[in-house]
Amino acid sequence: MNLSIQLAPKHRQGLLLANPVMTASGTFGYGTEYDHVFDIQRLGAIVCKGTTLEPRDGNPQPRLAETSCGLLNSIGLQNIGVKALIKEKAPLWASWQVPVIVNIAGETIDDYAQLARELDRVAGISGIEVNISCPNIKAGCVEFGANPESAGRVTAAVKNATSLPVWVKLTPNTADIVEIAVAVAEAGADAISLINTLKGMAIDITARQPLLGNVTGGLSGPAIKPVALHMVYEVAGAVDVPVIGCGGITAASDAIEFIMAGASAVQVGTANLINPRAPLDILEGIEQFMEKEGIEDIADLIGTARR
Numbered sequence: 001m002n003l004s005i006q007l008a009p010k011h012r013q014g015l016l017l018a019n020p021v022m023t024a025s026g027t028f029g030y031g032t033e034y035d036h037v038f039d040i041q042r043l044g045a046i047v048c049k050g051t052t053l054e055p056r057d058g059n060p061q062p063r064l065a066e067t068s069c070g071l072l073n074s075i076g077l078q079n080i081g082v083k084a085l086i087k088e089k090a091p092l093w094a095s096w097q098v099p100v101i102v103n104i105a106g107e108t109i110d111d112y113a114q115l116a117r118e119l120d121r122v123a124g125i126s127g128i129e130v131n132i133s134c135p136n137i138k139a140g141c142v143e144f145g146a147n148p149e150s151a152g153r154v155t156a157a158v159k160n161a162t163s164l165p166v167w168v169k170l171t172p173n174t175a176d177i178v179e180i181a182v183a184v185a186e187a188g189a190d191a192i193s194l195i196n197t198l199k200g201m202a203i204d205i206t207a208r209q210p211l212l213g214n215v216t217g218g219l220s221g222p223a224i225k226p227v228a229l230h231m232v233y234e235v236a237g238a239v240d241v242p243v244i245g246c247g248g249i250t251a252a253s254d255a256i257e258f259i260m261a262g263a264s265a266v267q268v269g270t271a272n273l274i275n276p277r278a279p280l281d282i283l284e285g286i287e288q289f290m291e292k293e294g295i296e297d298i299a300d301l302i303g304t305a306r307r
């Protein structure tokens with residue numbers, strides 16, 4: 001069976017993954033945290049925690065709140081900063097078989113360009129995912145992702161600053177995600193990932209206060225799957241670069257739905273917090289499905305439910 005997938009077909013070197021299952025940013029740390037749980041080298045890729053120029057402590061606690069079928073988070077991009085990432089994490093990643101993609105976030109377009117420059121040609125880093133979709137920080141980030149013009153400008157700035165393959169991760173918190181996707185594809189994105197979390201909130205009725213220290217947060221998990229699936233379906237029909245589906249993927253059947261909707265690969269997020277082996281279980285479930293259905297190449301599944 002062939003599960004390999006090219007996720008940057010227009011890029012000079014390309015970005016060939018051994019299989020289409022990767023982890024979603026912010027739910028798998030730097031990969032090292034899960035290394036003892038299962039053989040993470042079997043994954044298609046690992047997308048690390050959102051990285052900024054300077055280290056960040058993130059938002060006030062509490063930063064997580066469970067809802068009936070999803071999770072609210074307001075982490076606020078707590079991370080070690082790009083310099084520590086290059087010094088402390090990348091050397092280890094360079095010895096790994098699984099490619100690591102660095103998710104980047106900034107407050108200005110220059111921040112994104114500088115992050116891309118710093119990550120360029122660092123051994124152990126196989127690509128960049130541009131996060132223009134984090135709903136939990138005050139300045140920048142999601143503001144760029146909510147508007148096609150600024151989304152395109154960030155994409156072009158990052159592309160100009162690096163020779164690495166570049167994916168752009170979109171927010172569902174916008175009037176027309178297809179318009180944003182078309183703009184980032186035209187600006188040179190090698191692939192598009194979607195979706196980030198949906199803005200939401202929860203209230204502690206005894207305290208009569210919002211549950212999250214930041215008042216609002218991002219909703220993820222099974223609650224958002226139908227929304228994410230529909231957005232992937234729409235975007236995949238509008239752009240000519242690979243689409244990476246994300247949002248509520250918990251089982252292999254979820255991942256297969258996204259692939260049938262037109263995604264070339266998938267990211268597993270909140271499911272990692274319930275079952276740390278989830279990405280591997282999902283990969284094995286896809287393999288079993290392909291075997292049962294007599295499908296020899298994952299490419300033959302992509303977009304098969306499209307009308």
Ligand SMILES: Cc1cc2nc3c(=O)[nH]c(=O)nc-3n(C[C@H](O)[C@H](O)[C@H](O)COP(=O)(O)O)c2cc1C
Binds near residue numbers: 024103196222246270
């Ligand atoms: C605790 C937590 C932290 C996250 N941090 C990031 C992040 O740093 N950068 C990013 O692009 N997305 C981040 N996300 C969004 C996820 O990568 C993913 O897009 C979203 O959760 C939807 O997928 P899921 O339903 O499988 O979790 C985070 C999500 C969670 C739950």
